[in-house]
Amino acid sequence: MKGNKYGTHRVISPVGLLPQAAEIVDNNPAIYDNEILIEVIALQPTATAFGRIAKEANGNIEKIEKEIMNIVEKQGKFQDPVTKSGGMLIGTVKEIGKDLSNTVDIKVGDKIATLVSLSLTPLKIYEIEKIDVDTEQVFCKADAILFESGIWTKIPDDLEWQLSLALMDVCGAPSMVSTHAKAGDIVVVEGAGKAGLLCLAEAKRRVGVTGKVVCIEYSEKQCELIKELGIADVVLNANGQEPVEAYNKYMEVMDGQLADFTVNTVSVPDTELSSIMVTKDSGMVYFFSMSTNFAKASLGAEGIKKYTPMLIGNGYYPGHAEITFDIVRSFPKLREYLTNRYCK
Numbered sequence: 001m002k003g004n005k006y007g008t009h010r011v012i013s014p015v016g017l018l019p020q021a022a023e024i025v026d027n028n029p030a031i032y033d034n035e036i037l038i039e040v041i042a043l044q045p046t047a048t049a050f051g052r053i054a055k056e057a058n059g060n061i062e063k064i065e066k067e068i069m070n071i072v073e074k075q076g077k078f079q080d081p082v083t084k085s086g087g088m089l090i091g092t093v094k095e096i097g098k099d100l101s102n103t104v105d106i107k108v109g110d111k112i113a114t115l116v117s118l119s120l121t122p123l124k125i126y127e128i129e130k131i132d133v134d135t136e137q138v139f140c141k142a143d144a145i146l147f148e149s150g151i152w153t154k155i156p157d158d159l160e161w162q163l164s165l166a167l168m169d170v171c172g173a174p175s176m177v178s179t180h181a182k183a184g185d186i187v188v189v190e191g192a193g194k195a196g197l198l199c200l201a202e203a204k205r206r207v208g209v210t211g212k213v214v215c216i217e218y219s220e221k222q223c224e225l226i227k228e229l230g231i232a233d234v235v236l237n238a239n240g241q242e243p244v245e246a247y248n249k250y251m252e253v254m255d256g257q258l259a260d261f262t263v264n265t266v267s268v269p270d271t272e273l274s275s276i277m278v279t280k281d282s283g284m285v286y287f288f289s290m291s292t293n294f295a296k297a298s299l300g301a302e303g304i305k306k307y308t309p310m311l312i313g314n315g316y317y318p319g320h321a322e323i324t325f326d327i328v329r330s331f332p333k334l335r336e337y338l339t340n341r342y343c344k
């Protein structure tokens, strides 16, 4: 039997919505003819989703595990009910529906990372084997389903799979830098976690010697790391939640030159205005952070008389996985850091 290309045949409630917006989806692992079944190795929830759950559980692993199991049992997918955020997964192809077997370039047994959010992916967890609170990866026995419109990437042989899993969650961010940042630009990256590091590296190679890459980051330790990695021209230790102070620090070191392109990858709320204030009216702010609030960004910009265009972070851009793998291959120091951080 053939299912809907976008997976609406698996929506249990509310009927009529697409799987991402639905509350409950059918996670029966018996696939339709145009679906792919994946045997999951590990989940990589987004920093926002995992952070919310871990905070509420006070970092207690058993409580985190219980909450993840509850969410998936209730919804048939992993979508944090509070932040609505999901994540990515890695696994091996278990079965390919007969309508897709000649059209997809993967075969049973291939190791892949899904590039559509867990927030729409039917998922049935049988057992959680391990949770790594540091890398925020959840190792489990589970089945997941990809719809016909779903996207994935084969895990490259030259990169560790844990690294690929970690990076695929955020590959939409650096891909936007690759299309918007150009030679001579001032690019600001606010928040230098996983997504931010990739954006900084991509910005560095796009702006060239005539441009400048500025990092605004709260954590002193992370600021030191950015300097060691050499992926920013200016590293500002500032709190994005205090926009005026962050703006003043920025103006001082940048001699009043505002940014052409700003990427916000901060994992906490209330940083919209610090990104908007440091960006030219003729520039653009790319809000990749899931903590971004539409009303705060739009009304906040209006309130300070800024008409800077703002872009909502889309997890997908054609070639985003390849762009991200290429960044990691091109920056050996960054690769070494990320490998040590995510591959244990």
Ligand SMILES: NC(=O)c1ccc[n+]([C@@H]2O[C@H](COP(=O)([O-])OP(=O)(O)OC[C@H]3O[C@@H](n4cnc5c(N)ncnc54)[C@H](OP(=O)(O)O)[C@@H]3O)[C@@H](O)[C@H]2O)c1
Pocket (backbone or CB within 6 Å): 046, 047, 048, 049, 085, 169, 170, 172, 190, 191, 192, 193, 194, 195, 196, 216, 217, 218, 219, 222, 238, 239, 240, 241, 265, 266, 267, 268, 271, 287, 288, 289, 290, 291, 313, 314, 315, 316
């Ligand atoms: N749009 C999409 O499609 C999409 C897809 C995946 C993920 N995301 C979102 O992207 C965001 C970044 O993800 P990630 O994995 O890179 O997160 P991450 O590794 O936790 O990085 C977030 C960074 O922001 C810094 N930060 C925290 N508070 C700050 C503040 N007040 N001012 C300045 N910097 C601050 C953090 O510093 P500390 O080290 O001090 O915490 C950290 O370095 C998350 O919101 C995630 O949900 C979006």
